[in-house]
Amino acid sequence: MTVRRLVAVALTAVLAVGCAAEASDDEPIRPVDALSWETDVDAELAGVPVAVGSPSRPVDELLGWIAVEALVAAGADVTDDLALGDTQATREAQLAGLIDLYWETTGTGWLALLREIGPSDDPAQLYRDVRDEDLEENDIVWLPPAPADAGVGVVGSPRVIEDLGITTLSELAAALDEPQEGSLICVSSADQALDPAGLAALAEAADTRVRPRLVNPVSPRRLVTLVEDGTFCPFALVDRLNPELAAADLEFLEDDLGAFVAEQPAVTIREDTHDTATGVDGLFEPVSAALDTETLQRLLGRITEDDEDPRDVARDWLVEEGFAST
Numbered sequence: 001m002t003v004r005r006l007v008a009v010a011l012t013a014v015l016a017v018g019c020a021a022e023a024s025d026d027e028p029i030r031p032v033d034a035l036s037w038e039t040d041v042d043a044e045l046a047g048v049p050v051a052v053g054s055p056s057r058p059v060d061e062l063l064g065w066i067a068v069e070a071l072v073a074a075g076a077d078v079t080d081d082l083a084l085g086d087t088q089a090t091r092e093a094q095l096a097g098l099i100d101l102y103w104e105t106t107g108t109g110w111l112a113l114l115r116e117i118g119p120s121d122d123p124a125q126l127y128r129d130v131r132d133e134d135l136e137e138n139d140i141v142w143l144p145p146a147p148a149d150a151g152v153g154v155v156g157s158p159r160v161i162e163d164l165g166i167t168t169l170s171e172l173a174a175a176l177d178e179p180q181e182g183s184l185i186c187v188s189s190a191d192q193a194l195d196p197a198g199l200a201a202l203a204e205a206a207d208t209r210v211r212p213r214l215v216n217p218v219s220p221r222r223l224v225t226l227v228e229d230g231t232f233c234p235f236a237l238v239d240r241l242n243p244e245l246a247a248a249d250l251e252f253l254e255d256d257l258g259a260f261v262a263e264q265p266a267v268t269i270r271e272d273t274h275d276t277a278t279g280v281d282g283l284f285e286p287v288s289a290a291l292d293t294e295t296l297q298r299l300l301g302r303i304t305e306d307d308e309d310p311r312d313v314a315r316d317w318l319v320e321e322g323f324a325s326t
């Protein structure tokens with residue numbers, strides 16, 4: 001988030017407080033297109049002000065709208081301030097009190113926000129570690145995470161995997177350390193070839209070196225197609241939420257090194273807001289539980305490939321899953 005926008009949001013918040021002091025005690029006006037929550041919700045959520053933010057990636061906006069629409073349906077007084085920029089800008093807005101709630105992923109929370117090292121290979125333990133430390137240091141509450149993994153992995157076609165006898169990341173790392181025909185890995189040209197969270201993490205976990213000449217940056221639009229073919233890209237580093245993976249005949253190599261940290265999305269909320277909005281745990285628990293990797297892939301595809309509006313996709317999903325009704 002730019003400094004100008006932070007100042008603007010802060011000024012708006014100050015003005016809102018001043019106006020609230022002069023306003024009546026009437027309940028906030030419910031949006032005309034608000035969904036209705038289909039299960040019982042904590043009555044304490046009614047009218048509670050909650051500002052929801054998100055980073056600017058399509059998946060973050062999608063999750064942001066899921067949070068907004070769920071809270072509105074439950075009766076909260078919601079302000080949406082989505083697409084704030086990168087993760088750091090969004091977290092800064094949360095710590096400054098400009099937003100109350102947004103979805104963050106466990107690995108990013110541990111490595112980028114808490115600046116810790118050596119995350120647990122166990123996703124459940126990683127969540128507990130992030131949850132406990134962020135609450136103690138920053139007064140941020142992490143609700144239970146979704147089962148989806150928004151991180152990265154290495155894929156190859158079944159034919160290539162069988163021909164080369166490479167089924168694990170340790171075997172791939174050995175092949176990249178001692179180059180042989182066919183041991184080439186492709187990455188999206190939109191990312192750094194040796195991103196610290198990608199191939200550099202693989203090299204560190206394997207205690208080896210990935211030679212840059214064996215890393216081939218290709219267009220994000222062609223990455224999945226090329227690795228399916230297997231000629232130009234025997235293996236590829238991919239985002240697990242890439243919608244193209246759903247229809248592709250590819251297999252993930254086993255991460256026997258614990259190279260890639262789990263990135264489970266979870267609702268994070270300021271502790272003071274969590275204390276006031278006592279029903280958020282029960283509201284988001286079933287929502288999070290329903291968001292597995294395949295579901296987020298499919299929903300993200302509607303946004304990035306079919307050019308649908310993230311809010312519409314979020315609303316449709318909440319209705320389809322039976323959480324809400326129009």
